[in-house]
Amino acid sequence: MSGFNSSDASISPAALERPASGRDDEPLSFAVHSLPDPAHSDVRQERTRSGRWKMLAVLLVCAAPVLASYFTYYVLRPTQQRSFGELIVDQPALPDIQARTLDGRSVELQSLKGQWLLVSTSNAACEQRCQDNLYLQRQLRETLGREKDRLDWVWLINDQQPVPERIQPALQQATALRLPAKAIGDWLKPAAGHALDEHLYVVDPQGHWMLRFPADLDKASAGKAKRDLERLLRASASWDEAGRAQ
Numbered sequence: 001m002s003g004f005n006s007s008d009a010s011i012s013p014a015a016l017e018r019p020a021s022g023r024d025d026e027p028l029s030f031a032v033h034s035l036p037d038p039a040h041s042d043v044r045q046e047r048t049r050s051g052r053w054k055m056l057a058v059l060l061v062c063a064a065p066v067l068a069s070y071f072t073y074y075v076l077r078p079t080q081q082r083s084f085g086e087l088i089v090d091q092p093a094l095p096d097i098q099a100r101t102l103d104g105r106s107v108e109l110q111s112l113k114g115q116w117l118l119v120s121t122s123n124a125a126c127e128q129r130c131q132d133n134l135y136l137q138r139q140l141r142e143t144l145g146r147e148k149d150r151l152d153w154v155w156l157i158n159d160q161q162p163v164p165e166r167i168q169p170a171l172q173q174a175t176a177l178r179l180p181a182k183a184i185g186d187w188l189k190p191a192a193g194h195a196l197d198e199h200l201y202v203v204d205p206q207g208h209w210m211l212r213f214p215a216d217l218d219k220a221s222a223g224k225a226k227r228d229l230e231r232l233l234r235a236s237a238s239w240d241e242a243g244r245a246q
Contacts, residue, residue: 083231084224085202085211086191094207095187099156099177102163109179110207114244116151116232117203121184121196124161129216133200134170136222141173143226147233149242156184191215200225202232205240 099109118137122130137153144151153174157163158181163171187209190196194215202211211232213225233240 083211083228084221085213085228088210088212091204091208091210092187093209094203095183097179097183099179102168102171102176102178107177109177111244112152112154112175112203113207114205115242116205116229116236116240117154117201118151118229119154119156119188119201119203119209120199121156121158121188123159124157124163124178126164126167129197131167132218133197134167134174136217136219136225137200138170138173140222140226140229144229144233147230150233150240151229158184202229204232205236 094110097109098106100106118140120133120137134155141148141151141153155174155176157178185196188196188201190199198215200213200217201209203209217225
């Protein structure tokens, strides 16, 4: 109790009457917060738009080869004046299937991706029509000159019979693969009223069948087919190179 009384006695009456900090007589002040600056909002919106454009640019760069390929198709939309071959609208992709070489090795058919392909198909006996097609495939490739290494010629064999020895030397530069007839027929289609082995077929480096030359192509009309191939290679020159990516 004595400590309590001693503490009270030390406070003077004047101290009790004076405001604690001398601030009671100061006027009140108010803090006013400004509204958001419209300019800052515009900057944020501009940054958002810029980010979206950059993302779109990245996607376009990644998709450039495919877009270029489709551009090529529509530039070469078949007309009497522009294209000899018939454009395939749905462009079926290479089947995901195993094929076999003439010596019996197993290979993935999709390993053919990365090059333009000029394709024919028949049975292993390779009668006159087949031989004519193989000859035209070879000649068309050779007439492309320095661009020929961007095109492979492919013979798809639809049975397991032996290939005649007389034509084997001519196949040294070809890719000859055995596939079931059904697998070939599910992928490639002839024109109405024609057989599958009457045509030559063009497949792009992405693995899409995109062009079919008329049935019974011969030497007289081969020049028109060559012009189609040249236009395809020229239109795809900015993104397609000879050889397959390793």
